[in-house]
Amino acid sequence: xxxxxxxxxxxxxxxxxxxxxxxxxxxxxxxxxxxxxxxxxxxxxxxxxxxxxxxxxxxxxxxxxxxxxxxxxxxxxxxxxxxxxxxxxxxxxxxxxxxxxxxxxxxxxxxxxxxxxxxxxxxxxxxxxxxxxxxxxxxxxxxxxxxxxxxxxxxxxxxxxxxxxxxxxxxxxxxxxxxx
Amino acid sequence: xxxxxxxxxxxxxxxxxxxxxxxxxxxxxxxxxxxxxxxxxxxxxxxxxxxxxxxxxxxxxxxxxxxxxxxxxxxxxxxxxxxxxxxxxxxxxxxxxxxxxxxxxxxxxxxxxxxxxxxxxxxxxxxxxxxxxxxxxxxxxxxxxxxxxxxxxxxxxxxxxxxxxxxxxxxx
Numbered sequence: 001x002x003x004x005x006x007x008x009x010x011x012x013x014x015x016x017x018x019x020x021x022x023x024x025x026x027x028x029x030x031x032x033x034x035x036x037x038x039x040x041x042x043x044x045x046x047x048x049x050x051x052x053x054x055x056x057x058x059x060x061x062x063x064x065x066x067x068x069x070x071x072x073x074x075x076x077x078x079x080x081x082x083x084x085x086x087x088x089x090x091x092x093x094x095x096x097x098x099x100x101x102x103x104x105x106x107x108x109x110x111x112x113x114x115x116x117x118x119x120x121x122x123x124x125x126x127x128x129x130x131x132x133x134x135x136x137x138x139x140x141x142x143x144x145x146x147x148x149x150x151x152x153x154x155x156x157x158x159x160x161x162x163x164x165x166x167x168x169x170x171x172x173x174x175x176x177x178x179x180x
Numbered sequence: 181x182x183x184x185x186x187x188x189x190x191x192x193x194x195x196x197x198x199x200x201x202x203x204x205x206x207x208x209x210x211x212x213x214x215x216x217x218x219x220x221x222x223x224x225x226x227x228x229x230x231x232x233x234x235x236x237x238x239x240x241x242x243x244x245x246x247x248x249x250x251x252x253x254x255x256x257x258x259x260x261x262x263x264x265x266x267x268x269x270x271x272x273x274x275x276x277x278x279x280x281x282x283x284x285x286x287x288x289x290x291x292x293x294x295x296x297x298x299x300x301x302x303x304x305x306x307x308x309x310x311x312x313x314x315x316x317x318x319x320x321x322x323x324x325x326x327x328x329x330x331x332x333x334x335x336x337x338x339x340x341x342x343x344x345x346x347x348x349x350x351x352x
Contacts, residue, residue, distance in 0.1 A: 050304065054298055128316060142309055
């Protein structure tokens with residue numbers, strides 16, 4: 001009996017230690033002040049059509065690679081610690097997405113986030129929240145729910161929205177979005 | 181065997197085992213001098229005891245004795261390799277710790293394609309931020325426009341009503 005318990009303990013310890021690196025990567029962004037938990041809507045809408053998780057390490061490399069092309073862009077990216085995007089196709093079934101929208105909104109309010117802009121239309125809900133600490137931005141959250149899709153964006157770190165357009169021009173990446 | 185015989189046998193056995201007191205032993209021997217059956221039974225019991233004592237205990241062969249003596253030592257000897265031994269458990273636990281430490285000390289360098297993919301993902305994220313900005317900007321413009329219109333029309337109406345009141349007061 002004692003030997004069996006010892007065996008289980010050794011195997012459990014071994015598996016836990018092997019899983020540690022993956023857990024550390026997952027927790028890299030979760031531990032940051034600007035992180036927002038958007039929950040999981042895959043049970044209702046299936047896997048997200050777009051999932052983006054960029055951590056600080058990758059952003060540092062992007063910043064370094066951009067430095068020769070545009071020092072301003074490189075400077076802006078270097079202030080970011082993480083970027084997360086989850087986009088679900090709703091196909092006019094907005095119920096669960098709007099529930100998650102409200103739940104996240106309540107969570108943001110209770111954890112010190114400040115509302116910047118909110119649009120409440122029958123066919124469109126938009127919310128922009130920002131978290132500040134000692135005059136510095138720690139994170140920004142944007143949620144958009146319309147009949148077509150639910151968009152959850154979480155930028156961790158400092159971002160000046162005024163610089164966004166400039167950065168988009170520098171990236172020269174064609175992103176086709178429905179703006180109707 | 182009757183009750184008398186049983187009692188007599190018990191006494192003889194006790195005499196052979198030396199469990200009888202000196203008095204009882206003397207009494208039994210006195211009875212045996214008058215009772216030939218009892219005397220014969222006591223003699224047979226003595227003879228049997230002597231024969232039993234004469235039997236020697238046979239010694240085990242040396243090879244068997246060596247093997248038997250080795251058994252406790254073999255039980256004491258720890259197995260050469262076992263994951264259950266603390267030192268092996270600690271060694272196994274140290275392997276992933278070493279891997280983690282090495283991976284932390286040497287951050288993964290992404291390939292050029294991975295960085296390009298990250299740039300694209302970042303552009304998508306920013307495009308959605310931009311989209312939200314456009315929607316909210318449009319909404320603000322729309323709301324502010326309506327408010328301004330309401331403010332203007334409201335003040336005009338109030339001015340008209342005020343002038344009507346003044347003219348009615350003058351007429352009165």
